[in-house]
Amino acid sequence: MMISSRGRYALRVMIDLAEHDDGAYIPMKEVAQRQDISLKYLEKILPQLVAAKLVEGQHGKGGGYRLTRAPENYPIGEILRLTEGDLAPVACLECGAEACKRTADCRTLPMWSELNRRINDYLDSVTIADLMK
Amino acid sequence: MMISSRGRYALRVMIDLAEHDDGAYIPMKEVAQRQDISLKYLEKILPQLVAAKLVEGQHGKGGGYRLTRAPENYPIGEILRLTEGDLAPVACLECGAEACKRTADCRTLPMWSELNRRINDYLDSVTIADLMK
């Protein structure tokens, strides 16, 4: 399995924020209840989304989170690459991967590259707006 | 990351057997040396390939392994689904997965299904013959 709970939860939070967006901040407590996800666990994921400016957080009463873009401007691939670290199907295609010595005449590398391209292309062709009710 | 060493090694063994096929059995000791993979680890993978009749094994001197089909009749997807257990990108699409209660109106399930379809379709469109030198 390729996509962990972290990435799937991030996606569900973003969709939830999009579907309940009325301009106000939405506290994560509400999202956690609606989505039936541990609030504590979400609190570890959200700061990463804030740092990447996918959402903005506001402290205090009346605070919470809110999207920074229109839903159609969030490609799913962007959210997953951020939260999962990478979507590469094999280790040698991961971002910081050190070149393996077999790279030059590796029989399988071209196939992995093409698979990687297809996965990313598809996930970048879908947006949050496509997944809303 | 989605494809573990187990699946990648299985693939490299199959390609090695295909490239060195002269009708005789090829001992795994040779393959392990050529591919620079732990023989002990390969010995844990091969019985699974034998059980699925992807290769046949022969004991004793002059023994080893040999492909049971022509290289163009091995879709990569078949080998990987066997050795990896599953290629599903998310847990809820795995073979023995119990239905999650959100399935009915899950926003993300259709996307995961389509991704799953694309991954399997591509990997089934490539064969061992395509990966040989």
Place this chain on the structure above:
DNA sequence: TAATTACCCACTAGATAGGTAGGTAATATA
């Protein structure tokens, strides 16, 4: 000032990956 909310840090149980060690069973050859 009190309540609320984001955010930070440390810890943990369980699962999995990627092996290693030490054998036994089957087969060919001398």
Place this chain on the structure above:
DNA sequence: TATATTACCTACCTATCTAGTGGGTAATTA
């Protein structure tokens, strides 16, 4: 028949990762 060779089997190990929990602090509003 003896020996070497090879597949194949069982048990074990260690490091890493996942999906959390617990206990706070900082910022903001009412």
